[in-house]
Structure formats: structure tokens, C-alpha cells
Amino acid sequence: MNAGQIISGTAHVGLLAAAIFGGAFKAEPLPFEVTEVTAISSEEFALLVAPDQEPDALANIDTPEPQEAGQTPDVPVSVEETPPETAQPEVNEATQPAPLPEVEELGPPPQAEVSDEAPVLQPPEEDFAVLLPETSPQPAPQAAPRVAPQPIAQPEPDVRIDDVDQKASEPDEQAEQSEPETEETAQEEASDRIVTEAEKLEAAAPERSVRPKTRPTRAAEAPETQTAQESQTDDDSVQAALQQALGANDGPADSKPSGPPLTAGEKDGLRVAVQRCWNVGSLSSDALATTVIVSVSMAEDGKPVTSTIKLLDSSGGSGSSVKQAFDAARRAIIRCGSKGFDLPIEKYAAWREIEMTFNPERMRIK
């Protein structure tokens, strides 16, 4: 045992002894409140809980004056009560129990004519999952709480609805003759859906739920063991892709437009701009089943060159329906392109020639 351990042991023992005998573990008694009480008898307790004493019966009551002599008091005269005449109800024969009905023996029900052939049922739609009962009551919508005490007037539309698109005139201070002021007008927004009278009255809640789409089928996993031939094929295809990417198979460069391609957003912008003017409302049923591919050359200002609009191909229709479909497509391109489509000029090479496919399949009956 070395000196350090001795010193440490001595110090610990001393510390414990000081804590135990020095009063470190002595606890003071907890403080408590003292309430003074008074002992009372049961009679005193009964007096304390007894109800208040009733008021004096004679207090604040006026004593009536005595009547004068010879005055007879008003005595209510009793009226001889006569029993009310109650008419006896006439006996109605109809209330008598009805005679027993004649009972006839019913024959067996006639055989219903049933066709042996079962009706051919149409296969259910994929999203035909759960049919809610049509008779379920539609809860009335609750009135929304009104925030403002007074309803405010509907704001005026930004532009007046008219047959013609027209911009408001701006005063030109430098002009010698002031032109008449013109109000900004715009055509009414068109709808892309038809709602029949019968459909308007239908319940707002969906009557069937949409079945979630099934997961895409997994591609068959490749076998773990690859043959040397398959590995060689992969290498070849990689080489071919690299060569194609590097332009090894490209033809003469000057025969194709150059420049960066349009982004997906720019393409979408063009598509939306054209479909806004693609009016299929007056097309026949056959024309609505006809898809046409139309080519058009564009000027640098984004306007289509009208004379270059050509029908490249069509499918699903014939004769006049193709012509109707092409006319509608041509009108859409010319109308919405009359002020130039919003296309980036730096990418003009990418949109100098455009092929538009007009497919009305989703527009047949909406």
C-alpha cells in the first residue's frame, strides 16, 4: 500500500465521519399549520343549521275596515248547474265490422316468360369499384358564415364581353388628331365540356369511387447468369449508342435546322395556344373521329405562314370528314397565330417547321 492510497483512504474516512457525526444528515421537522377549533354541543349545532325564522304574520298587513250597518255583504249566488246536453252519437253502420270477404282460392301464379338466353353483360369498367346507393340522401350544404355584415357588389369584369377582341385605346399626345377612345373587349371564354340538362340535376357527390390504378407490372428480371453472347450484345449496343450520340451516323448538317431544342414548357405553351382556338363544336360526328396531321412553316415573328398549312396525313375518317377536320385545324393555327405564337426567337431553327397532330378522340362527347 503506497502513501497515496493511505492518504486517500484517510481523507474519505474523515469525510464520512464528519458527515455522519457533524449533523449533515439531520432533518428539521416539517412546518405545519395549526388551526384553533371550538367544541360545540349538538343543540348549538342544530341552531346553527336551522332555517331562518319565519316572518311575523301580522307585520305590514292592513286591517280591513268593518262594513257599515245594513249593508249586505256580497255573497256569490250559487247557480243551479244543469248537466250539458250531450247528443248521443248515431250508430254508423260502417263502423260495424266488415263482413268476411269472400275467399277464393288463388291458383298458382302464371309462369313468367323467361328467355333461355342470358343477356350479354358488358364487362365492367376498370374503375367500377364501389357503387354507393343512389337513394342516399344528399345532405344540404350548410350556409357559409357571412363575414361582412353587408354583401359587397360583384366587381366589374376586367374587360367587356364582345364578339371582337379589342384593346383599349391609349391617348397619343403627339398625334395631331385624337382618335376616338375604344373600350377593351374580349370574347367570352369558351367551354370544353358539354353538360346536359339531365346531368345538371345530378347529385354533386360522386356515386362511385375510383379504383386505384394497378401497379405497373414489373419487367421480367434478367437471369442472373449471362452468357458471353449476351454480354457481347450489350457492348455492341452501347457502342452503337455512343456512336449515334457522337454524331457518327449524321448526314449532312446543313440539311437540318440547327439550334437548341424547345423545352417541354415551351412546347406546352405552343400546344395550349393552339388548342385554345381549336373549336370542334361544329364538327360532325365523323369529323370528330378523324385525326389529322398538319404541317406549317413559321415566320420568325412566330406567325404561321398561312399558305404553307398542309394536310400531311389523316386517320379514322374519309372524304368530307377529313376536310372538316383539316379546316378546323387550319382555322385554329391561323386564328391563334395571327398575333404570333410566344416562341423563343433564339430557337427559331427548332420551330421553323412544325407538324401538329389534331386528335379529337377526347373531344367526341364531353
Add this chain to the structure above:
Amino acid sequence: MRKWIQCLTAFAILFAAPTLTMAQEREGPLRIEITEGVIEPLPYAIPDMVAETAQSEDLARQISRVIAADLSGTGLFREIPRNAHIARVTNFSSPVQFADWKAINAQALITGGVSVDGSGRLVVRFRLHDVFAGEDIGDGLQLVGTTDGWRRIAHKVADQVYSRLTGEDPYFDSRVVFVAETGPKNARQKQIGIMDYDGENVVYLTGSNSIVLAPRFSPSGNNLLYTSFESGFPKIYLLNIGNLSQQELRTPQGEMSFSPRFGPDGQTVVYSLTSGGNTDLYALNIANGQGQRLTAAPSIETAPSFSPDGSRIVFESDRSGSPQLYIMSSKGGDAQRISFGQGRYGTPVWSPRGDLIAFTKQSKGRFHIGVMRTDGSEERLLTASFLDEGPTWSPNGRVIMFTRETQGAGGRAALHSVDITGRNLRQVPTNTGASDPSWSPLLQ
């Protein structure tokens, strides 16, 4: 080592992909696909036709208005008001200032000239222009007729414009036969009337001394079949529209014969006959008088209607317990049920195109006019009201006319029309109450 090579190859492909895409983008023109459009009336302009003679001024204006009413009445076209026109057409032969019409967004333009020649004949010429393409749609056309028949000429012009713009067959130059109703609901007087499709030129074909029901045109438009209570029981009569001669059809002995309809050959008539409390379908050749019983079921079979090729008949039957629609051969035999929706189906009518069947449906206390495919699929309800019934097809199968009756003791029956898409529901103007319409074929 092989792993390193694979990794390098993967990186090379990764970086080469955009280049590859760009290269593909550079090939050929930009391609986009339009699958969504708008459904709105096509705006058109029709300035008053040029009156080329002094006698034709009023006619020129009236003809222009009838053409505009026909086109706008379809709901497929919208006339641009004349006060918005910039250009004025003063000569039918002058070139059209397309820029002026394009400025007011007129997509089609109709110009015309009207004159009355030396022999008092009315001559109407017109052209249809595609404003944005800057060219004519079809050739110019000239129609000649009597001045009294100016409305028919106007309908003919409108038919041409309608067909050229939509690709559909025309239907404006047609007539409608109907039951005109007068008097209170509990004492209605009914007579058969005939009018232009737009409610003009009404002529009554029968008196009002007996109840008449359900007039039906022959395929030629020259004859009518209708049911009359003239004898106290409903009987079927054949009426010649030209000379108003009528004759009762010789049907088998029965209590009631009703609900007749011509076959596409104009000789065969199918109808319902009630005998001994049972109602079945029968066919009758009105040329030789030969008849045939088509159904023999204890249920009620009625409201037969031929397919356009005459091979099949759609009819109404309650053999399943409630009125439903069935199709069978026009020679009779087994029938196939085609309606399976909730409610009661009745008065089926086969479309002239052959692709659809119009019907009346009663469901949840309301009546509907609807259409479905001939196999019962794609049912689509077009209307909904207190009482809609009795559909009839326009000659081109694009529009349906039907009876709508309002509720209550003062309820009145009126004719309405609706496009098969469900758009453009509108009332056909008539001076009296009107029900049971039947649309004629296109006039010759």
C-alpha cells in the same frame, strides 16, 4: 478492371444522352399533338343579301334572317351582329374584303344576291367563304323558286351552309307533324297539324271532333299514320297529306290498335294490337293487306320502331316486370333486351343513321329523353323535367324533338328540340299546345 470499364461506359452514356436527345430533336420539324380543344359556336357573318331588283328588297332581308335563324338555332353557330360589321356587301360579284371580316373574328361569311326575274320567279344566289383561309367553301349556288316559297329557298341555302361547315347532312328544309292541343287539361281538343321544322306555316289536317294521337310520317313524307278515337276505340288511319284522304287500316279483330309506324320501305306498318287484355306487336303490308303477328307474349309489347335498313325492330315491353327496351328481327322471334338501367324505358325510336336509339326514361320521379347505342351501351340522358316524352329524330339524326309538358292543372304541352350532344335545348314555337311530334324526311 471489367467493373471500371462498365462504370466508364455508364458515365459515357449518361453524358451522351442529352447530346443524343438534342440530335434527335434536330431531326425533322417540331412535332406537337393537340388533344384538347374548345366546344363553342362557330362565329359567322351574314350581311343582308343584295337586292338586285326593286321587288326583292324585303325578300332579300327576310331570306337572310331565316338563314341566320336556321344556323344559329342549331347552337353550332353564332351570328356576329350586323352592327359589328366593318365591310358592306353591295354587290354579290365584288371580291370579299377578308381582312375586314377577319377583324371581327368572323370565321365564315355568307354573301348572296336576290332578284325576281321577268316571269316572277325568285332567284337566290349565295357563296360561303372561309374568312381566315381567304377562300370559298364550295361553289356558289343559285336557287330558283316562287316568291311564295321564299322560306323554303332560305332553308335550302341554310342547309347548304350547314352541310359545308359541319359535314353533316342537312335538315332545315323539313316539316313536323304534331298533335295540336287546345282547351283545358280535362277537356283537351286535339287535332293533327303540320308545320315547317321551325314552327312556321302551320296547317291543320284533321278536325277537333275526335281525339287523335301519335301521327307518324311515311318515309316519303307524303302519308301519315295516326291513331283516332273516331269510332270510340283507338283505330289506326292512313292519311294522304296531299289530298287529305284517309282510310282505316284493316287490322285483325281486337279491342284497340295503336302506336303505328312505317317501315323504311313505306309499305310495311308495325303497330300494337290489344286483344283479350293482351297487347302484342303486329305487322301489316298496306299494299296487299297481308298481316303477321310478331310477338305472342302475355306481357305488353308496344311502341315499335324499325331500324333504317328494315331488318330489326326496337320496341318496349314489360316482360321483365317493368317497361324496358328490346330488339328483335322485323320478322319476329326472340328479342334481346338492351336497356338495363334503373327506371322505366319507353317510346324507343331508331336514329336515321342507325347508330343510336332515342327513348323516354322515367326515373326517380322525373322524365328524361336519352340516347343509347343499339346494343344498349353508352346511355346518355339529354333532358330532365316533370314530363318529357315522345322523341323523334331530325332527318340527319343530329337533333331530337320531343314533347315537354308542364306541371299542374294549367300545364301545357309544348315541343322542344335538343342536340344529341345534350346542348341547345330550346322550345319550338307553336300557337297552341303541341305534343307527339314526328319529323319528316328532307323535302324533295
